[in-house]
Amino acid sequence: MVVKIKDLFSLEKIINSGQCFRGVRLEDGSFRFIYREHVLYIKKIDETDYDVSCDKEDWENIWAPYFDLKTDYKAISEEFKKSGNPFIKKVTEIGAGIRILKQDSWETLISFIISQNKNIPAIRTSIELLCENFGSPIQTKKERLYAFPEPKDLEEISPEKLREFKVGYRDQYIIDAREKVLSGKLDLNLIDSLETRALIEVLKTVYGVGEKVANCIALFSYHRLDAVPKDVWIKRSIKEDFKGIDYYSDFKESAGVLQQYIFYSKVGEKK
DNA sequence: CCCCAGGCTTAAT
């Protein structure tokens, strides 16, 4: 099936922007994304047309929201450029086409717990190992894949076993996240009703989830565009590109998007 | 072999 996506949509930039770890570009130039048990193959066929492997219903209910097609990124970009700051203008152009994905909250929680103090290739390796060993198999027309393991899929796993999948010292963090979710102490659906700051505070009650990881989860799965994760790259950028001034506060509602453009311009663009 | 990575917890100041 063919869908139209107007503009400011780049699959290449999305998978290299450090917000998702399982999206890939395949040999034939198409891209593959996995959301829970759903797999999407998507290929650009001309300026506005994309060939997608799903039906209309799944596109509208799952993938269009996943890619955040409703948000007006053109308007957000204009707002950034109006700031008059040449650095902001530059990264807005470099990042044009990135969307803030709306990913599964459990997967995002665990993925960003794993992400701490790792580089992106290492994060991908660890996550894929977990999926292959504990996720539900998914058979598509061309390949056998695995969903990201659900909390129950990890119910029996020991810290020692977790370390076989390269999570290192983060084993106890994953165990605590699993315990809180399975016991109902943390309801990942319910907390969506909280405003951003309160949401981040609740996420931080999980052992091993700090300010930065909580902001990533808020931004990349709860779609809080006002959340601004500050990792080593962004902190460095605040020092070097903004002379220590926190410009993000100027763009309250969409500061997280600016943050993502900057992260991509520092890390993703080199690929 | 060395340094760094989408950091956090804990202990010491």
Next chain:
DNA sequence: ATTAAGCATGGG
């Protein structure tokens, strides 16, 4: 409130 060590492990 701020700072520092310690943490597992792979990538460059």
